[in-house]
Amino acid sequence: MRFVDVILCVVCVTGVSFGQLLFRVAAIRLADNQLSMVERVTSWPLISAVGLYAAMVLIWLYILGRVPLSLAFPFFGLTFFIVPLLAWQFLGDPLSWRTFVGAMAILGGIAIASR
Secondary structure, eight states: OOHHHHHHHHHHHHHHHHHHHHHHHHHHHHTOTTSOHHHHHTOHHHHHHHHHHHHHHHHHHHHHTTSOHHHHGGGGGGHHHHHHHHHHHHHOOOOOHHHHHHHHHHHHHHHHHTO
8 A cells, every 4th residue: 555545544534533523422412302403403513524424435435446445444443443532532431441452453453454
């Protein structure tokens, strides 16, 4: 894989990870019974998450036009580390040492698979 392809994969995975964070915030708003249904489904977190995901799909399609899926897809394993880290940082979700151990295993797998 060329360096630019690695960067694009990381950008895509990071965008999807932030999208998950936005979906979580949107889900919290959707559960708020004091908001109207229109306010729930037109919230900025939900619209932002859908827009971000749409942008990441376009980047992903570009990546797959250049890189075999067997090399690009392992990068999505990073989401298993990035999403909990972002949720801990921005939403106060708990973070376990197991997350870090799992992340190291995933990073090792990505390193092996992307060679």
